[in-house]
Amino acid sequence: MFNISINTKMKNYLFSIYLLFSVPSALIAQQDSIMLDKIYEESLYRGEAYTNLHYLTKKIGHRIAGSAQAEEAVNWSKGLMEKLPFDRVYLQEVTVPYWDRGEKEVAKIVGSNESLAVLALGGSVATPKDGITAEVLEIENLSDLEKHGENVAGKIVFVNKPWDESIVETGVAYGLNSSQRSRGPSQAAKFGAVAYFFRSLSSSPDDAYPHTGGTGYTKGIDSIPAAAISAVSATKLSTTLKANPKLKVYFKQNSAWKGLVETHNVIAEWKGTDKPTDIITIGGHIDSWDVGEGAHDNGTGTMGTLDAMRTLMVLGYKPKHSIRLVFYMNEENGVQGAIKYGEEASQKKEHIVAAIESDAGGFAPRGFDIKASKEKVSWIQNNWKPLFEQKFWVSRFLEGSPGVDSGVWGRQFPNTIMFNFRPDPHRYFDLHHTEKDVFEAVDRRELQSGVAAIASLLYLLDQHMEEIQ
Template identity: 40%
Template sequence: MNRIVWLALMVSQIGFFSSASAQTADFQTDSIFFRKMADDVLSSATAYENLRVLCKTIGPRLAGSPGMYKSEAWAEQVLRAAGADKVWKQAVQVPHWDRGGKDEAWYQVTDANGKKTRIQLDILALGNSIGTGKNGLFKKAVLIEDFEELEKRKEEVKDAIVVFNNVFNPRNLSVGQSYGESGAYRRAGPSRAAKYGAAAILIRSVSASANDNHPHTGTTSYDSAYPKIPAAAMGLQDADKLIAALKAGKSIQVYYKSLAHFKPDATGHNIIGELTGSVFPDQYITVGGHLDSWDPAEGAHDDGTGCVQSIDIIRAMKAMGYKPRYTIRVVLFANEENGLRGGAQYAQEAKSKGEKHVFALESDAGGFTPRSFGFT
């Protein structure tokens, strides 16, 4: 709720002060108003209920999936219920990546006496990755600590499954920094390994806690200069065991099967709601989050919270009887997770129509207590 307060108050202040000097503003009146708005937001359970419905009755909503269309209908309904003066859909062609069913993986350890032991892996294909085909892959595993070691041992990874030990650094004060560092292996790992003939890669799940074994998917990308190879994330507990065995010098082969593939592009939509400005109706303050989520997940923090926080700005302003000077536009973007096409479509149409946007604010960092704003 604190995050909604920050969003609402920032948007409101722009409306108050955009054309008036600080010297003439009635700060006491403004302060009382902001306090009342904050109280309304903090006392209302609407955003929580909206998030519950989005996560628990719609759930996963990856671009192109049935969940995407269900979430779009939900978003239109909730924006109208919040009091938006106008709600509409902005069409955009989105990629349709399909996991193709349950991913499967295990590894086989051969001891000094030739005895073979099979151990299951909790695994998820990385978003946008290619599949292995119905027969899967059964290859020697090679442990690689980082990209520097990959360059040194490039002759060893040909036709092997590379296991990257991309540890999430818990010592960084910024979780985002650790996510970026560890996530580099998710984003670039497949092509870096394919450059030297690797058959596939496995990475540690790009997540902070080893208290569970649920792998995180996220998106990968491919460098067109190299072959596309399958890529997957392992649950952290399973990853620890596999990597420990490899470090101990054990002979290990990994079986991995994924039927992931792309279907033809689908028509998705940015869902947009407006509160019409009283002075500058043709100038826009845009706030929003992305409506899509990855296929195994409900997307509560990423980015259900960003959506319901943005919607609640309209609800709170209506509840206060506040008439914004500029038009407040809430945009729930399509296809952030594996394509960014919703944001690109919105920007393209705004430019082609000559729209004047005075400020834009996106919420896509979870529902945590806000500490700052980033500006670009």
Template identity: 50%
Template sequence: MMKKILLLSIALLSITLCSQAQDSVQIRKFYDEALVNGQCYENLRYLCKKIGQRLSGSAGAAKSVDWSKKLMESYGFDKVYLQEVMVPHWLRGAKEQAYIIDGKKRIAVPLVALGMSVATPAAGITANIVEVRSIKELDALGESVIKGKIVFFNGPFDQRFIETGAGYGAAGIQRFAGPAAAAKYGAVGAIVRSISSALDDYPHTGGTVYVDGVKKIPAAAISTLAANKLSNMLRLRKLPLIKFYFKQNCQTLPDAKSYNVIGEITGSENPNKFITVGGHLDSWDLAEGAHDDGTGVMQSAEVLRIFKATGYRPKNSVRAVFFMNEENGHKGGIKYAELAAANKEEHIAAIETDEGGFTPRGFSFQGVSADFLKDINKKWKGLLEPYEADRLVAGGGGTDIGPLKETIPSIVLIGFRPDSQRYFDIHHSTNDVFENVNKRELELGAAAITALVYLIDQHGLNF
């Protein structure tokens, strides 16, 4: 009996080692294809330089949809189609103006309207300033201090976080919810310190959310250097002497028709089981949306292209999804999840790449157990370690794939995690351009995602 058990154990070990050896060879092929014949960098160049900004509802967004569909068709994916979705249509309008008023002096400062903000009156707004570093501090001051003022949210990006996304999340609440909170106390406007790890004069936009029943007030972001200057002036001078002026011309039009763009390789064994990999096609309007999220959508299409180029036919259907409207509404992700549920699709996993095209570090798995992480590291870490993409950790999946969990509870949501140190220097600013993307880093990321999709396709996620 013991001999039989020993022989069985040896046989199982041999099968495991053989499988890992096959996986290692296949993953090496993916990396070779990505690094020698990769196309995501040149595709990104076209998206950024020939199309440019792609804010939902804009002409650029529409052009990017048409081009993306043709790109996927040119690769010969089994299915390429559009998924209709209605999206917000917000316009920035003429360039914003802003300055600090110090007695008779006017000191110009870099400022951009926050996405979905209302405009100022035609002549702009001039008012005294109340500086706060959190919504909690705002609440403590109340209407008696806030009414009639411009609230200046100056909570800094916490530099102590090694993973900079945590710093962004902690500071981000003042941009998402600060203007609406200030309006509740009678503020006439809100300006927010840019959510950035850098000290420079490039303001970062991003969405803000208003609250029903509370008057909408104009909201804008100022650069981190301008925020420091304004804060120092408020500290050194008597408050009534310092005022702030800003003017912005944004407007919200009726929702517009747009599309998610989807390419698919149909599974050879399980055509009705799906692995999704995606990013968002839309971008803010200040630049080209290179890292946010041109890199993500181009990497997603590259996964399928690499499969075809290396002759790998997945067992399960694999989709590359270019989601529309992540930046100011998340309508594309919501629509994709709704239709997946309505069509009774079985989804194994979804991977989102929306943290820039920097050097890959690994992947985060949302809502999984400690045993799951232990097992997946035991089985797959060694395969990804030669490529330095082996950090398999607990964490978020992503905004666009998040709604899938609500309609398909069994799905595993996964976030691609590249090095984060430079992302928030660029994010949502005029610096988010093609020139700030490194070709090799982008290709390494595409190969890492391809490797993970392959492992999921071959072995599943039943840890």
């Protein structure tokens, strides 16, 4: 009896210890799982990102920073935020350089009826009024310029480096070639080139559309006009050049910088109950390039993060930390919005504990790249990944880079854990920065399941921020 009684007491004691340490976390995991179910149900049944995206893309349209449409998008987004129970919605002033494409570009192979599909690179200067007629020098890499030496002078340098289709993570393939877009014109001008053609950064070899994107000039070197040429036109020009290396191309474009414009970031704050001075930032950029409708880049990121917050609000959630939604201006050609956000936040010595950015399209969600220590990333893999993986098919939680905007302001906030939303990567760089990036290219269900993944992550971060170690 005595022994049994001791054993029973011991068992009860051990059980209470077990309750103290094990059951609560199991209960929490169960609560989290129930909450994620509710989030998915709300987003897939009643999500509003897709409807809002329709207005942004069809009624406002593309919106390069400094344009009237960009400011219209700012004011309209502010109105959307004001309809939700945020504690504060406001505009943050941002000064941006405004670049205007002007009249449509023309490029033709002289002496033939062959037109080439070209689009001025963002930030490029115009050609002279009568255009440029010149021979073309095709190279694959800027490093080839050296060996052509004096032969470059007076020519249009044409960089024709194919996309590496074997890379599944298309962002990596994009990154392999993108510096030739940004640095190319000045490199070519150093050798006396009169213009610069750049094979579009497209994942599709059959792509007839040129893809724009930012370029820049080095001080002290002549600024030459630069344009992206579609994959199909690049292949055509290359083939024609092989038969006739002396062929000439006529090229005219009208783009120019038009000075500085006052515009805004759009910000909404939802105050935390327990730790109101600890901030979680979520958002994406509201500007786009000046072609297409900026649907995947980045209408889905802005409308998606807003809808993630709406989802938590309608479920009656009360955040512990303050959550701040930011629509950044000017990610595409200057990142002035993110710079301004970082400056103000660091002046105020704000405590931004985490950030989520969505700027990789509105395709089916795959997961998040995480900028944090290896230990923290593996904690997240162990504790959160299982909640997403089986039911929701979201399984990528890997150490990686933040989005462009959070990366920029994050230089002043090195300890902030940053999450970069990663949807399926296969189709993004077929549409990116082209006429094809329109509302019709977005699928409602894919977009809303991305919203659910983002809202789920936001909820988990708010609940368990202090446990991540």
